[in-house]
Amino acid sequence: MSTGPVSLRPAGHPPVQKPRIGVLLMNLGTPEGTDYWNMRRYLKEFLSDPRVIEVPKAVWWPVLNGIVLTFRPSKSGHAYKTIWNEERNESPLKTVTRAQAEGVARALEERYGAEIVVDWAMRYGHPAVAPAIQRMKDQGCDRILLFPLYPQYSATTTATANDQAFRKLMKMRWQPAVRTVPAYSDEPGYIDALARSVTRHLEGLDWTPDLVLASFHGLPKLYLDRGDPYHCFCVKTARLLRERLGWPEERLRHSFQSRFGKAEWLKPYTDKTVEELARSGVKKIAIIAPGFSADCVETLEEIQGQVRDAFMAAGGEKFTYIPCLNDHPDHIAFLTGMVERELAGWIGAARKAAVAAE
Structure with a gap:
């Protein structure tokens, strides 16, 4: 008489996470503060990206470090200060992107339970892309959908966001399978x-x-x-x-x-x-x-x-x-629908794999 499922793993085998699917929403980026040094760090990362500034490094580097990063941080910091979310001590972009991720996560949880993990990250600044991918991997995600939140494709936005995720994947011994959501300018x-x-x-x-x-x-x-x-x-x-x-x-x-x-x-x-x-x-x-x-x-x-x-x-x-679509219900419904479409064939497969892993 059976008393329950029988584990096929040998004695002493390390714990195995149930397979899950990760969805990573990625936006451009944000400084951590409006002061000179926070702005300088952010601008240096952003303006050092060859996808953004297509000028030979030998030409651009002296301009960036000698002129731009000397004067631009104060000007940009003033602009950010006028719109800063003082309650959360963060930029509105971070506030809204978090809310978008939470909205998509709630919608997917209602339909698929804990099978799908939703996280968010910024191409420049924090929260960074690489730690987000690692968090998903640590939660058992063997499939990850990258979702750059740029309606119109450009190498300076969509491509560089995906590049950053791929850099993390290049360093992983056990990579998850990956898909990317295409730009959606005419959806x-x-x-x-x-x-x-x-x-x-x-x-x-x-x-x-x-x-x-x-x-x-x-x-x-x-x-x-x-x-x-x-x-x-x-x-x-x-x-x-x-x-x-x-x-x-x-x-x-x-x-x-x-x-x-x-x-x-x-x-x-x-x-x-x-x-x-x-x-x-x-x-x-x-x-x-x-x-x-x-x-x-x-x-x-x-x-x-x-x-x-x-x-x-x-x-x-x-x-x-x-205003932008932000976390309005119409936008959350659209983003969720895009995720479901791009996960076609993965959701059921992940569920079967989870059962088989038990």
Whole structure:
């Protein structure tokens, strides 16, 4: 008469974790504080990445260490200080990314129990990617899905986030199997969530914008010339959003922000565009940032501060910023759906493996 499951492992065999699946949400990064040295550490890691700065090291290194890291930390620190989450003592990007991971984790736990482990990390700064992958491995994850939270693919974002995960994997004796989530610039669920966010926001105003501007993070034009597809994905997102809203072409336009240095970047530039709009008679505008999955210094300080000021100074009268999707239920549902789609074939296999390991 059977008294229960019989272990097939020999006596003295070390404990074996039940196989699980890991999901790692990855965003760009954040400094740990707004002071000079925290900002300097963050900027040095970020601006030392050859995926971000495609300039020969012999040329860029003296500029970075001799000029940029001398003066930029104080300026960037001031910008971060204006939007800092004082309650948690962290940047809004960290606050929102954590909330996104927690939201996706709750949704997956409701459907799959403890089979899936959800964690989050930053490409630059903390929490770092490598420790997150190790935590998943320690919890029995023999399959990991990497999810860079960048709707529009670029080598400077999606690729470098995955690179960082692969660097950790290269050092692991027992690697988990890995998949990566593709960029989602034209996913219907993403476009629908953006459209609903626009509609909700505009319905809450007591005025109607003459125009909505979709502002994406900029990129040096040279990167486009070398084959980076980011520009095309941004333009497509803006077009699909406009079509989903049922608007004519003149009601929603696109632009690019956050340029750095003297080189030509993707055009039209957001700051120049809002100035030209104001001078041409457009007095009321709304701006949305569809390239950001979470609000951050580029949206909360740059758009709501610098860009707004540029528009008003040029003769604008009404300005509003439409927040990122952040951890809104629409966004959590979309992210969860993307995870489930990309885990196809893994979820059931992990469950069977867990049973067999008992």
